[in-house]
Amino acid sequence: MSRRIPLLLLLGLSVLSCGFADRTPVEPVFPDLVVVTEEVPAAVRGHSYTASVSAEGGDEAYTWEVTAGALPPGVTFTVGHLGADDAILTGVPEAEGSFAFSLSVMSGDGQTASRSFVLEVLPVEPLSIETPVVPPALAGFSYEVRLRAYGGDGETYVWELVAGELPAGLELSAGGRIRGTPVAPDTTSFVAQVTSNGQTVEEAYRLAVVARQPESFQITIFPVVDVPPGVQPHLDEAVAEWQAIIQNDLPPVTIPTSFYQAEHCGGFGELLNGTSTDDIMIVVNITPIDGPGGVLGRAGACGVRGGTNLPFGGVMILDSDDLEPLVGNETLTHIISHEIAHVLGFGTLWRAQELIQGAGTADPLFTGDEAVTEYQAMGGDGLVPVENQGGEGTRDAHWRQTIFGNERMTGFSAPPGVFQPLSRVSVASFADLGYVVDMGVADEFSVAAALAPGGGGHRHHWGDLGWDEILLEPIRVLERDGRTRTIDPW
Ligand SMILES: [Zn+2]
Known part of the structure; x- marks a missing residue:
């Protein structure tokens, strides 16, 4: 200077x-000579690194030198000749750590300038497999599910089947795609291995192929965690109940490979891309939510068929702290049954299907003809009262508990051991959504009985056991012509 x-x-x-x-x-x-680059990006040990440091001013013919500190071992600088002469830091860093150094530049007209830098060399990310489980496949329909890895070199992952076998008709590509058309119902176990940057890790999978049931409504459960053995019978019973209530088969759906983003379906959206479903696949996750009591679960649809607005995908998240004390108790079946109802559209597709009026007010009402008819037949007056208390996700998405008491589709569970009937109003509301239903499956229930002593109506202590919430997430729509869109039902 x-x-x-x-x-x-x-x-x-x-x-x-x-x-x-x-x-x-x-x-x-x-002009005055200055070093304009203020910092250099971090490097990863063992990975090739390039960064440039630019100067401005002087006659633009620059000579650079390190005047203090040192570059990481393995990294040197050269001078680039694209326009003005930048200092190009390049090489493969050989050690982790923070390396402080100063770069000085001299221009041909005799000016000098310098700046201090810190180059962080990060450790190599350990290679890991991010896909813990793979969704079920549908026999005779396309399946293309992508396994995902993290770490390694961050770019190149080579997959290989190293043990077991895939169901006939499917294969694992080197790019990590399990794809093909499974030929028949089957369940196989296999081990997939991924290699990146010289590291190798493996993951064991089970892949179930289910048969299409063209004459009936089929619910396929996709557990993303191990379902505790005590919980499984409750889950099976609740699924069987809804398969009996819903009578109609819906068109099978093959989900496009970029249909869901990671955040959809309770965070499992990407895992469902490329699968085929008849009639609905429900992701089941059992995880701590908020300790005992409070929120029992969250559930909702995440993918629906255009036109009918009937779902082909949904998710049910159950609070493990609330589940385990209820194993063996009918209340657990009722809770799971209630959550499946939300996945099928109860409370979650009412706005999309224009079946609710007054949402957000003190008097929200369900307007579907079938449910209203049943409600009035059992002594109710007017439209069907919808919950006006509780948080977002509880209100506007359940029957009003001061009227319906212990009915299964109120937002607050009755105490363990108290029977929670599924009323004809609830079953009929699925006809309003567009399903064909069997009214004969409904339990005996009347509004008058609910309001009688012990019927659960007018309870002052909301939620003896806890409550649940519908999943407040955008819902993806797959139109018949393959176009997609997103609806935010809230
Ligand atoms: Zn609910």
Whole structure:
């Protein structure tokens, strides 16, 4: 910098003198030289690294040198020649840590400038497999599910089947795609291995192929965690109940490979891309939510068929802290049954199907003809009262508990051991959603009985056991022509 001052003095002199004598030589004047790059990106040990440091000013012919500290071992700098001469830091860092150094630049006109940098060399990310489970396949229909890995070199993952076998018709590609058309119902176990950056890890999977049931409504459960053995019979019973209530087969759906994003379906959306479903697949996750009591679960649809708005995908998240004390108790079946109802559209597709009025007000009402008819037949008055208390996800998505008491589709579970009937109003509300239903499956229930002592109506202590919430997430729509869109039912 010190050499700039005489240059400026010279400039002043030349300006002063130019009016008097043209023979005074005019020195070229260059802008101040500065290092404009303020920081360099982090590197990863063992991975090739390139970063550039730019200067501006001077005559743009730069010479660089490290004037303090040192670059990480394995990294050197060269001078690039794209436009002005940048310092190019390049190489394969051989050690982790923070490396502080100063780079000085000198331009051809004699200016100098410098700046201090810290280059962080990070450890190599350990390679891991991010896909813990794979969804069921449908015999005779396309399946293309992508296994995902993390770490390694961050780019190249090579997959291989190293043990067991895939169901006939499916294969694992080197890119991690399990794809093909499974030929028949089957369940196989296999081990997939991924290699990246010289590291190798494996994961064991089970893949179930289910048969299409063209004459009936089929619910396929996709557990993303191990279902405790005590919980499984309750889950099976609740699934069987809804398969008996819903009578109609819906068109099978093959989900496009980029249909869901990671955040859809309770965080499992990407895992469902590329699968085929008849009639609905429900992701079941059992995980701590908020300790005993409070929220029992969350459930909702996440993918629906365009036109009918009937779901082909949904998710049910159950609070493990509430489940385990209820194993063996009918209340657990009722809770799971209630959550499946939300996946099928109860409370979750009412707005999309224009079946609710007054949402958000003190008097939300369900307007579907079939449910209203049943409600009035059992002594109710007007439209069907919808919950107006509780948090978002509870209100506007359940029957009103001050009227329906212990009915299964109120937002608050009755105490363990108290029977929670599924009323004809609840079953009929699925006809309003567009399903064909068997009314004969409904339990005996009347509004008057609910309001009688012990019927659960007018309870002052909301939720003896806890409550649940519908999943407040955007729902993806797959139109018949393959177009997709997202609805936010809230
Ligand atoms: Zn609910």
